[in-house]
Amino acid sequence: MILSVDRPTENQTGKTNEFTLVQAVTDGLRTMLKEDEQVLLLGEDIGKNGGVFRATEGLQKEFGEDRVIDTPLSEAGIIGTSIGMAVNGFKPVAEMQFFGFIYPAYEQIMTHVSRIRMRTMGSYTVPMVIRAPYGAGIRAPEVHSDSVEALFTHMPGIKVVCPSSAYDAKGLIIAAIEDPDPVLFLESMRIYRANREEVPEGKYIVEIGKGKRLKEGNDVSVLAWGAMVPVAMKAAEQAEKYGITCDVIDLRTLYPLDKDIIAESVQKTGRAVIVHEAHATGGVGNDIVSIINDTSFLYMKSPIERVTGFDVPVPLFALEEHYLPTPKRVFNSIEKVMHF
Known part of the structure; x- marks a missing residue:
């Protein structure tokens, strides 16, 4: 839905x-x-x-x-x-x-x-x-x-x-x-x-504060926003070739986060991959992990995966593509939570 x-x-x-x-x-x-x-x-x-x-x-x-x-x-x-x-x-x-x-x-x-x-x-x-x-x-x-x-x-x-x-x-x-x-x-x-x-x-x-489900799935919740949404969608399409269905959520608002759609999705799938291009340390993804732990810990079938930028300043353009999350990195994390 x-x-x-x-x-x-x-x-x-x-x-x-x-x-x-x-x-x-x-x-x-x-x-x-x-x-x-x-x-x-x-x-x-x-x-x-x-x-x-x-x-x-x-x-x-x-x-x-x-x-x-x-x-x-x-x-x-x-x-x-x-x-x-x-x-x-x-x-x-x-x-x-x-x-x-x-x-x-x-x-x-x-x-x-x-x-x-x-x-x-x-x-x-x-x-x-x-x-x-x-x-x-x-x-x-x-x-x-x-x-x-x-x-x-x-x-x-x-x-x-x-x-x-x-x-x-x-x-x-x-x-x-x-x-x-x-x-x-x-x-x-x-x-x-x-x-x-x-x-x-x-x-x-x-409405501010409400996320949107872009793709219905039962195996893994993939949560993203902004430019990482098409990256997450491409990874989910790749996963489908291997029989893995992803529940892709575009959060749209980062504060306040839509706790309801996060909890609903991960309680259905039992697995979560969070994707953002910001640095890993101190990123919004950490708050999403906390929401999942607070609302859905007993539903989880594997540890939560984060696919993020690295803890360095965004590099000059020669290395920019190496810094950003890619569909391949997201797909690898989807496989990891599936095979835990």
């Missing part, structure tokens, strides 16, 4: 467009800029140039320089400005050109973005979104390819989402903008234009 977690709204037309993931993000931003005058976009080169990946292309021309704002090259300034806007009634969507550029803004996010609701006892909220292209696989220079989502899932007060498909990307960016609390919205550069799918026109919501 695939969970039904998208919520249509009255603005849907019934029409669809074939979009890549990045085009779906653009469409979601356009939808919310049209609907709500309090929504603003800000970031480096997002206006006139449409952003490094063209995720905001055409939006400044359509909505004006007061709604789509080119900022100085200062991540701390972008986030600090967004906080001030958010607590004064606006809904800013701040772009970090690359996830690895977010570190100068980390103090603002940890100290203010994630804490203002608690600090003011609910008098103020911070309805802002931080968009960040992340991950390896596009042969970018050093620091551009980091996958450090766990730094932010360890920060109560901010939600973290990571879509793997165009449909989910639009529905989740709309949900993130409408959320009264801050959301970190991670976009995998590797799959920005990897494929296209039908995306409804108008407004619809994909």
Whole structure:
């Protein structure tokens, strides 16, 4: 059974467009800029140039320089400005050109973005979104390819989402903008234009905090997100050739994790393989292991396997493919838990 977690709204037309993931993000931003005058976009080169990946292309021309704002090259300034806007009634969507550029803004996010609701006892909220292209696989220079989502899932007060498909990307960016609390919205550069799918026109919501079953299986649960979802799917298809059926789960939200879909899947299969490109130590996969141990330990038929990046900085492009999890590595772990 695939969970039904998208919520249509009255603005849907019934029409669809074939979009890549990045085009779906653009469409979601356009939808919310049209609907709500309090929504603003800000970031480096997002206006006139449409952003490094063209995720905001055409939006400044359509909505004006007061709604789509080119900022100085200062991540701390972008986030600090967004906080001030958010607590004064606006809904800013701040772009970090690359996830690895977010570190100068980390103090603002940890100290203010994630804490203002608690600090003011609910008098103020911070309805802002931080968009960040992340991950390896596009042969970018050093620091551009980091996958450090766990730094932010360890920060109560901010939600973290990571879509793997165009449909989910639009529905989740709309949900993130409408959320009264801050959301970190991670976009995998590797799959920005990897494929296209039908995306409804108008407004619809994909619920934050809900995963989605992509493939039904009874032998092994394979849990992934972002760019690792197609990797997990390819490994599951390979496993089918050997009579192994995989329950493939796209978690979509990394904080809060969907504990129910994780527990439901592993209690059915008794085996789990977790796939993420971030470093193994301190990765979100460790939290998933804890959820499985807490909810499903007595159902397990084998130890849990993790297929991850290595505990080194993401290497330069000559070694990038060796760093990333591959379908072969995932398939090897599927075989390992099956033959334990």
